[in-house]
Amino acid sequence: MSVKAPPPLIYSQIKYLSTKSPLPFKIEQLRSGDKIGKHSDRFTLQIPFCLDYIKWDVIYNAQYPLVAPDFIFSPEDEDFHPLLFGDKGRTRFEMGSLCNWNIKDPSRLLLVVNELRKKYLDYQKKRVAELDDDRLKFEISTLLSREGLEVLLLFASDRPQEVKFAIPLLENIPLNKIVQCCPWKQEQKIYLQAIFPITQKYSAPSAPRLNLVCTSELKIVFSIDDVKLPIWINGMCMAEYLPNLENSLEAQILAAGASIGARRRFIEALAPVFGRPVEADSVYCRRATVLVAGTFSFLVHFALTPQFPKQQPILTMQSSCHFTSQGTPISSPSLRTYPWSPRWEPSIMVERIFEYIGEELLTFKKYCNENSSQR
Incomplete structure (x- = not known):
């Protein structure tokens, strides 16, 4: 069954939330509250929170699109009541973004969700602070001053309750500036995820489960999985x-940033010896390709890891004249046994590689002739 489009004013708010927020919200299960309705007017919103996602249902009314949407929260959060508060037997809106609701303002839904998310964080912090666990009370009291801290009380049927902390790290370091001419639009972050079991009375506290998490773009230049905690x-x-x-x-x-600079200088040193690279990664400096032209022409591919120059480039020679039966160019196995020292200047590194390629030339040509579909 095809999904019905939301009314234009509701659609503009959904689109703004999906495209303009720095947080990666996800829309799913777009649907209509009326079986014969012409428009979808409700959906499930996945909200990034504490290094995971929580789900809320957002309920508009297509017949009355000027009215602000309702929100349905998780059954586990039955005590979370952010929209209303009591006043001498009456209830009224507490949230300014809903009091000033305007369906014609595309940004209004995002403002409401961000305000609800902030209230949800306060709600979770309060729940953890009220647990009968002195260790967790102490932990959260010492971490509350950290900007961006998030906590979440975890429920699971197969294990005791736990509390997850998402602790931002290195807030004083502009991680986006690691890469020259940085292409990243989102602010890069590193978090420590710490999951504490809730300690029963008279029991010794257990160590938390610890894991480092970072934004996906940062993984291109920094191997977070290789960090030893x-x-x-x-x-x-x-x-x-x-x-x-x-x-x-x-x-x-800082070493990862220095490695990018070292890789860039290495790639720049290729031109005087091999000629200008036919292809190079100018941002992350992870790869480059040069053409060695002559009676036997071939490409040399350089793969540079984040551990450069401690770890030498991986070389691959690829013929321009020899092909397999499938039509792909014949390439050598990865080459790593050439002379190398991380203390050499880039020009010396490249010269030694050039000499090594010259020594390997006849061997590679023979390998190509033996494996070519044209022989």
Whole structure:
């Protein structure tokens, strides 16, 4: 069954929320509240929260589009009542973004959702602070001053209750500036995800489960999965753990930035020896390709890892004249055994590689002749 389009005014608010927010909201299950209705007027909204998503239903009324939408929250959050508050037996709106609702303003839905999300965060912090767990009360009291901290009380049928912390790290470092001429539109972030089991009375506190998470673009230049977390020592708290972690992370982030600069200088050093590269990654400097022309012409591909120059480039030679039976150019296996020192100047690195390619030329040509479909 095809999905019916929302009324134009409702559609403009949904589109604005999906395209203008720095948070990656997701729209799903767009549907109509009336089986014979001409328009969809409700949907499920996935809201990024605490390194995961929570789901709320947003309910417009296509017959009365000027009216502000209703929101249905998760059954687990039955005590979350952000829209109304009591006043001498009466109830009225507490949220300014709903009091000033205007269906003709495309940004209005996003303003409401952002305000609700903030109230939901306050609600979760309050729930955690009220738990009968002295360790968690202490942890949240020492972390509340961190800008961007998020917490979430987790429910699961197969394990005890837990509390998840999403702790922003390195807030003093502009991560977007790691890359020269940065193409990233979103602000890059690194978080420590810490999941604490709720401790029963008279039980010894267990260590939290720890994991580093970063925005997807940052992974291109910084291997977050390779970071070794400091050991969590029994009896310690986050206030003790975080400084060592952030010091280590900062050093590795700076090294990642330095690696980009070193890779750029290496690629620039290719031109005087091999000629101008026919292709190169000018932003992240992770790859380059040069053409070696002559009676036997071939390409040399350079793959540079984030560990450059400690880790040498991976070379692949690709013939311009020899092809497999499937029509693909014949390439050599990855080459890593050439002379290399991370302490050499880029010009010396390139010269040594050029000499190595010259030594490998006849061997590669023979390999191509033996494996070519034209032989």
